Amino acid sequence: MTKHLLSLADLTQSDFIWLIHRAAEIGDLGGPNSDLLAQRCVGVYFRKTSTRTRTSFAVAAVRLGALPLVYGPADLQTNTGESIEDTGRVLSRYLDAIVIRTAADHDEVVALAQASCIPIINAMTATEHPTQAISDFAMMKRQLGNLSGRRLIYVGEGNNTAVALAFAACRIEGFRIHLVTPEGYGLPDTAKSIATRLSAEYGGSYVEQHEVSPDIEPADVVYTSRWQTTGTTKADPDWRARFEPFRLTETLMARLSRSGDSVFMHDLPANREEDTESSVLDGPQSIALMQSEQKLYTAMAIYEWCVPR
Structure with missing residues (x-):
């Protein structure tokens, strides 16, 4: 089953606790390099400004062996009218996950997740910042x-x-x-x-x-x-x-x-x-x-x- 991180309200309790404990553990270790995601490609799609969140997800992908593809607000065809659902269907055939920050409300990341067969990570919407x-x-x-x-x-x-x-x-x-x-x-x-x-x-x-x-x-x-x-x-x-x-x-x-x-x-x-x-x-x-x-x-x-x- 595809795992999405859209809202903290959606996670199972075991997944929620695991994420906190694992993130703290990696922090204590200083984030060792790993090839855990070798040969994977991650899309980092930010339609709003970001310094820390965008950089952290891009660098994390590299340090785990993945290739990050970083998109700005004017880079994808959503900027010219393509729906977020069609974008998700297409990118699912290229990428292994999408990290998205959007100016829209929560419904947009939900729509992207419903149309995608890869994990969608909510890196902030107008209503929640779960990561x-x-x-x-x-x-x-x-x-x-x-x-x-x-x-x-x-x-x-x-x-x-x-x-x-x-x-x-x-x-x-x-x-x-x-x-x-x-x-x-x-x-x-x-x-x-x-x-x-x-x-x-x-x-x-x-x-x-x-x-x-x-x-x-x-x-x-x-x-x-x-x-x-x-x-x-x-x-x-x-x-x-x-x-x-x-x-x-x-x-x-x-x-x-x-x-x-x-x-x-x-x-x-x-x-x-x-x-x-x-x-x-x-x-x-x-x-x-x-x-x-x-x-x-x-x-x-x-x-x-x-x-x-």
């Missing part, structure tokens, strides 16, 4: 050890990264995620429903509030993300005023940390002095660069999981 969350939880496992009983505070917009983090957190028994988002910029209702279902089934939990109140319990991980995901704009001309209290400052980081033992994470890119202060991003609690490097090892684990050999 980011797998990588982040692998990084947390490497840094903190056992994830059960841990707590993460996410401060900022309820974007596709926040959605994926909530889905992942709710799948880990005893893990708690606390989302602190501006009013009107929280998790979408559909994502809340899915997170609630995953929480009931697997034992993790999430809460969300819309103010940075002084009584928030400190956490093991403090996480923020760029306020304008992949450069998207917002309809409200005064949105920056809404977001101002959610900037991750040194003062806020100290308030949300467990006596200095907590780590700071950011999925990058960061808009310095906007979503976070440079003193936090570059500070002693920040593991943002390690977190970015982990994406390479996570890409290797994902290929190992889904690409047939």
